[in-house]
Amino acid sequence: MTGELIKLRIKAYKDEKFTEKVADGEFKTLLNPEQYKFNYKIEQNEDQAPGTSAAAPRFNKAPPANLELEFVFDRTGVIVDYGKPGTADDNVFRDEGNGIIDDIEQFKRVIFEYNGEKHKPNYLIISWGTLLFKGTLSEMEITFKLFKPNGTPLRATARTKFKGFVEDNLRVAKENNSSPDLTHIREVKEGDTLPLMTFRIYGDSKYYLEVARVNRITNFRKLSVGQVIYFPPIEKTS
Secondary structure, three states: OOOOOOOOEEEEEOOOOOOOEEEEEEEEOOOOOOOOEEEOOOEEEOOOOOOOOOOOOEEEEOOOOEEEEEEEEEOOOOOEOOOOOOOHHHHEOOOOOOOOHHHHHHHHHHHOOEEOOOOEEOEEEEEEOOEEEEEEEEEEEEEEEEEOOOOOEEEEEEEEEEEEOOOHHHHHHHHOOOOOOOOEEEEOOOOOOHHHHHHHHHOOHHHHHHHHHHOOOOOOOOOOOOOEEEEOOOOOOO
């Protein structure tokens, strides 16, 4: 044990599989949060056929949790970074001319900046101790609290809300639901064809062209063993 203080970190990625890191896309908090909050929700299906009596709501799904965090930015010289080596005096967060502007801009680049290549916000991994959260920013509010005589801010807080994200294959595995109306992920086995796999999921092979389109499969007759195929919810037609 080194006694080093572990800081909350946020890492930004371009893709939902968290394989393409964003350049300079990491933020380490100045002060660890005093608390963080998860929000959970249950979605129920309350649809009722015309002319029928009321029925109890049926469970539909449990979406990924949402996370709320508050971040502190301070360049007044009163906060010490105990996660850095050296004396406490060497580790003081002092104003270097721009107050907290540079700190906040780096923070925004990681969690807020729109990814023009993917036309989406960055995907984020937030980690600290036992906290490991994957998601995207849904809301942010920055309050500036202390200023230099020329108006440059020296202290601010950022209240953030993150929308949880779970990869499709992980979500389906967790729900373990075999309903043909829900999303499924399947791995191609020896002897599998796309029409056959489509029949197993939907009870009808005629949807295989839609499955091929969604998965960008240009030659559905040549599937590879081990290939992973996504079967989306499809509105069935007679």
